[in-house]
Amino acid sequence: MADGFVVPDFPVWGPLEAILALEDCGGFMYMGLFEMDGERIHHYKHVITRRYLFVDDDLRTYRYLGDERYAPQGRKRSIRWVLEDLKSML
16 A cells, blocks of 8 residues: 555444444544555544544554644543534534
């Protein structure tokens, strides 16, 4: 696989399912992954908040900095940011 953003033939749910309760995973769409130097960061977009959760194959979470750059971010903080406005949107 070449470096850059890729949309695989099939969604990769394993990283998301490993960090969230299974019943919470249904609120996400798999958008693809960013690969660079063998590292794969999966992009999961929440269907209501429209925010992304970025998770790599080793279950580390990230925030997107722009220009195909990512910074590590704590898992709890990443999940909270994606879901924080959910209740007010329902």
